[in-house]
Amino acid sequence: DGGITQSPKYLFRKEGQNVTLSCEQNLNHDAMYWYRQDPGQGLRLIYYSQIVNDFQKGDIAEGYSVSREKKESFPLTVTSAQKNPTAFYLCATRLEFGVTEAFFGQGTRLTVV
Amino acid sequence: GDSVTQMEGPVTLSEEAFLTINCTYTATGYPSLFWYVQYPGEGLQLLLKATKADDKGSNKGFEATYRKETTSFHLEKGSVQVSDSAVYFCALSEVPGGTSYGKLTFGQGTILTVHP
Numbered sequence: 001d002g003g004i005t006q007s008p009k010y011l012f013r014k015e016g017q018n019v020t021l022s023c024e025q026n027l028n029h030d031a032m033y034w035y036r037q038d039p040g041q042g043l044r045l046i047y048y049s050q051i052v053n054d055f056q057k058g059d060i061a062e063g064y065s066v067s068r069e070k071k072e073s074f075p076l077t078v079t080s081a082q083k084n085p086t087a088f089y090l091c092a093t094r095l096e097f098g099v100t101e102a103f104f105g106q107g108t109r110l111t112v113v
Numbered sequence: 114g115d116s117v118t119q120m121e122g123p124v125t126l127s128e129e130a131f132l133t134i135n136c137t138y139t140a141t142g143y144p145s146l147f148w149y150v151q152y153p154g155e156g157l158q159l160l161l162k163a164t165k166a167d168d169k170g171s172n173k174g175f176e177a178t179y180r181k182e183t184t185s186f187h188l189e190k191g192s193v194q195v196s197d198s199a200v201y202f203c204a205l206s207e208v209p210g211g212t213s214y215g216k217l218t219f220g221q222g223t224i225l226t227v228h229p
Contacts, residue, residue, distance in 0.1 A: 042221040090156055102217055104156035
């Protein structure tokens with residue numbers, strides 16, 4: 001099946017730990033994105049990537065890091081520098097960067113314990 | 114910068130009622146406009162889109178018309194069902210070029226609950 005796979009669905013992090021959220025796609029889309037969703041705040045862009053080996057900061061990149069070594073994969077690391085990481089994280093892809101619609105994965109809910 | 118403003122929620126309706134969720138936008142160029150729907154615990158799904166002024170997007174009984182003169186893209190459905198209960202997001206994407214990178218900007222979302 002074609003699609004976007006995010007894993008895990010639920011993730012628990014202890015204070016001071018780094019955790020990595022996985023996003024894999026087999027849609028052959030060029031652009032990939034990470035969004036954070038908090039209640040009542042819509043979606044905020046963390047990082048985006050137009051092509052392999054290139055990525056740019058979004059609106060709330062502090063405390064996060066990404067890599068894009070393969071077209072299919074865009075993992076997000078939530079570092080200990082992110083002070084309030086509890087949120088729902090969504091990965092998205094677009095066929096090309098621009099006016100085309102975005103497709104979303106099922107999300108990962110991260111909770112700090 | 115670009116922004117999207119949706120009507121405050123939550124919206125609660127009875128089955129078969131008429132639905133309107135207002136969406137207005139601010140953009141410097143000529144963006145494409147989208148409505149996405151999110152069911153509990155899931156990601157977002159594209160509901161409909163419009164890429165230029167006066168275009169009407171439609172899907173599953175939902176409709177929205179790109180109104181450049183009022184910078185609006187209101188979502189409507191003539192008769193809602195319980196299964197339409199979800200969170201609805203209005204979004205815009207600039208055309209890339211100049212200083213724009215085609216960013217996708219979302220409204221804050223509107224929670225819709227439909228009762229039998």
